[in-house]
Amino acid sequence: MxxxxxxxxxxxxxxxxxxxxxxxxxxxxxxxxxxxxxxxxxxxxxxxxxxxxxxxxxxxxxxxxxxxxxxxxxxxxxxxxxxxxxxxxxxxxxxxxxxxxxxxxxxxxxxxxxxxxxxxxxxxxxxxxxxxxxxxxxxxxxxxxxxxxxxxxxxxxxxxxxxxxxxxxxxxxxxxxxxxxxxxxxxxxxxxxxxxxxxxxxxxxxxxxxxxxxxxxxxxxxxxxFPLLNHASSSSRSEFDALIEKQGAPIIFTSGTGVKDVEDLFKEGRKICEQLQVPGLFVGGNIGVEFLQGSSLCAHMGYIDFEYALPKTLAIVHHGGIGTTAQAIKAGIPQLIRPLKYDQPDNADRIYKLGLGTYVVPEKFKAEQVAPMIGNMIRKGKTSKALAHYAERVRKSxxxxxxxxxxxxxxxxxxxxxxx
The missing domain is CATH 3.40.50.2000 (Glycogen Phosphorylase B;)
Structure with missing residues (x-):
């Protein structure tokens, strides 16, 4: 054989x-x-x-x-x-x-x-x-x-x-x-x-x-x-839809697989949502919930089905793994990448060059600097030809x-x- x-x-x-x-x-x-x-x-x-x-x-x-x-x-x-x-x-x-x-x-x-x-x-x-x-x-x-x-x-x-x-x-x-x-x-x-x-x-x-x-x-x-493998989850889809029905389209903040230290991402992400007055959905296993307690804008889920959820969101903030990057391109939403290591800085650079988002190194990921950047991306994203063009190309892959x-x-x- x-x-x-x-x-x-x-x-x-x-x-x-x-x-x-x-x-x-x-x-x-x-x-x-x-x-x-x-x-x-x-x-x-x-x-x-x-x-x-x-x-x-x-x-x-x-x-x-x-x-x-x-x-x-x-x-x-x-x-x-x-x-x-x-x-x-x-x-x-x-x-x-x-x-x-x-x-x-x-x-x-x-x-x-x-x-x-x-x-x-x-x-x-x-x-x-x-x-x-x-x-x-x-x-x-x-x-x-x-x-x-x-x-x-x-x-x-x-x-x-x-x-x-x-x-x-x-x-x-x-x-x-x-x-x-x-x-x-x-x-x-x-x-x-x-x-x-x-x-x-x-x-x-x-x-x-x-x-x-x-x-x-x-x-x-x-x-x-891009291979675009996706784990469909009916329970996470229902939970996600209930969240956006209650609060509206969110910004997604995700730490990616393998990353356990989410404190800075979640703390500053919460401040970003509060500054922009938009809901935020924070994804990252069962960790990070404690950083969101008391916020009326921020919710946490252990897992979301990106292929289903991302087209219904305003933008995504992530570390720049190639899988999340590809799903965001397919969804046609702007992305802000906070790269740590491996392929992440280079993926972030390519996203910036293609006009699909931008990046911020972790030590500069502060709400005062990042919130205006995300707000600007969301506004421009609604009419972005680049987002629509590359989303269509990925969907045909x-x-x-x-x-x-x-x-x-x-x-x-x-x-x-x-x-x-």
Whole structure:
């Protein structure tokens, strides 16, 4: 049977698109095995997909503490979450070295991807956000924010390539990567510096107009659009409708998956609602309720169905995860992004360039500064051509199907050559 291995860690926003891919590939007759953390086993198994554990729930929580989400913390998420998954993923893919198998992997140096490379198995690189793709011509934010305009382009490109190597060396010498590097040495795959991608194909789960591709991006990178996976919830829809019937269309404030520290977002968000005299709906698991107590304008929900709720709202304030960003574009509402780390600053920068919203770094997220910005966005949003234009383009997307078409085509090509 045709077999696909999908390796993915991260938060729910990383898992859900790949579950969608797995379901579609299985519908097409592929056998699909999912390599992920035990934390995500219920949703993967519920989708009817084979689950292979590469980490414990304890490791997930260790790598996703409030401290791990601090912008200056480069250690905890990798050391406690990603690094321990290397060996079990490597060994699983190694065990399939003589079978007809294609590996789909998120994470540049994951165990699944390294094993595929070592044992000459074909693999496809899955990219969920544009900041992952290195470019010396158009570097992602926040790097692009600090590049002086007076430096000639050819010098900056040289410095960016040099900085890439320097970051790799720092990673190789960092204490939090010691165990990871030791495992790789023991398994006979020491960590190399790679300036060129070696995947059979790169699939970007974002549209070309959002990716704004640079001329030094890989030629075999295909952008298919936003996957827009959504968890429908009839109970949350009813609760949401009851809220807006009572108070009117709100501003949504959400911390995103994986973020536990919501104090600043909720406290300042409450002040913003009070200053603008508009209702606010604060979303973030079961945390943060205490910061809203006593407010007649602010309500809290543990979960909302974005695809259903966002078109009925005035605007959204969020951290800039690619899934929330895409749903806000589809809904045609303005967004203010408060980026923390990972892909969030770059997503915020692209939203600003497209005229779909703006961003504020966390230390400047104060009601006195932000409330007028949101008020202005809401007023302009009612007649914004950019919001309407890109919302329509996203609604026409079929990213999961298009991605699976590419994957199936590559597998058929392999069957005619390597697997013949």
């Amino acid at each position: 045709k077999k696909i291995i999908i390796y993915v860690l991260g938060t729910g926003g990383d898992i859900d698109p790949m579950v969608g891919v797995g379901i579609e590939l299985q519908r097409r007759g592929f056998s699909v095995a999912f390599l992920s953390n035990d934390y995500f086993k219920p949703r993967i198994v519920a989708a009817g997909l084979e689950f292979v554990s590469v980490g414990t729930v304890e490791q997930y929580h260790k790598g996703n503490t409030p401290e791990a989400w601090e912008r200056t913390n480069r250690a905890d998420n990798f050391e406690h979450y990603h690094a321990p998954a290397f060996e079990p993923a490597f060994n699983y893919v190694k065990s399939l070295a003589n079978e007809k198998v294609l590996v789909l992997a998120l994470g540049e140096e994951s165990g699944a991807r390294v094993a595929a490379r070592k044992f000459n198995l074909p693999f496809i690189d899955i990219i969920l956000s544009p900041n992952i793709v290195f470019s010396a011509f158009k570097p992602p934010a926040p790097t692009s924010w600090v590049i002086p305009s007076y430096i000639p382009g050819f010098i900056m490109r040289f410095l960016l390539r040099r900085n890439r190597k320097a970051k790799f060396k720092r990673f190789c010498n960092a204490p939090h990567t010691a165990a990871y590097r030791a495992v790789r040495e023991r398994l006979g795959c020491p960590l190399p510096f790679r300036s060129k991608a070696t995947a059979l194909l790169h699939i970007g789960f974002f549209p070309e107009w959002f990716g704004m591709p640079a001329k030094d991006w890989p030629r075999n990178l295909k952008m298919v659009g 079929a990213a999961i199907v298009d991605a699976c078409d590419l994957i199936e085509r590559e597998f058929m090509s392999l069957e005619q050559s390597k697997y013949k």
